[in-house]
Amino acid sequence: MIEAEVKVRADHEKIMQALKSRKNCSFEFVRTEHQKDIYFNAPDRDFAETDEALRIRSVNGAGEITYKGKRFDTLSKTRPEFNSPADEDSMTQILLALGYRISGKVEKTRNVFTFSDDTGRMIFCFDRIESLGDFLEIEIDLEDGSSGEEIRASTEKIFRILREFGISEKDSVRTSYLELVMNAENGSHSDDP
Known part of the structure; x- marks a missing residue:
């Protein structure tokens, strides 16, 4: 799967109210997730590089x-992504035994909504990270093998929605939550390295 994704710092309430009052669309709450992420680095290369x-x-x-x-x-976080169910403790032990190293941990609360209009469906993830504040990730799932044009069109569709809230391409945060947390712990507050 390819996930067209854009992340920005955002005022959750302002955006939710604007989407709820918008005509000719559907904006529906799906679930609240309490996410705990453990990131790993490979024994043979540095994933940051x-x-x-x-x-x-x-x-x-x-x-x-x-x-x-x-x-x-260079504008979005669009990339190929592969997921599989896993037992957290067992998989952590497997990766550590194979030489992978824990590079950091991130905990967040995510409120997931679906948004649909005449142009298609998007997933809105309103994220709160205690040490960082509020972010919004908007995602469009694409099929593996999607063309560059399909990927660009999906990313542009996301930015078109964001511009309605006064958020532009220059506001896109490509830095991962892990990097943002590590930067904050080290005293750096940059959203992009």
Whole structure:
């Protein structure tokens, strides 16, 4: 699967109210997730340098392992992504035994909504990270093998919605939550390295 994704700092209430009052669309609450992420680095390369990510995520107690490949562009977080259910403790022990190292942990509360209009469906994730504040991730799932044009069109569709809230491409945060947490712990407050 390819996930066209854009992350921005955002005022949750302002955006939710605007979407709820919008005509000719559907904006529906799906669920609240309490996510605990453990990120790993490979024994043979540095994922920060190769623009990859490997994590085990626990959502309300259920585990999943995710690998994210290199990003497709410089504006969004769009990249290939592969997920599989996994027991958090067992998978952590397997990865550590194979030489992977824990590179950091992130905990957040995510409120997930679906948004649909005449242009299609998007997933809105309103994230709160205690040490960082509020973010919004908007995602469009694409099929593996989607063309560059399909990926660009999906990313542009996301930015078109964001512009309605005064958020532009320059506000896109490509830095991962892990990097943001690590930067905050080290005294740096940059959203992009």
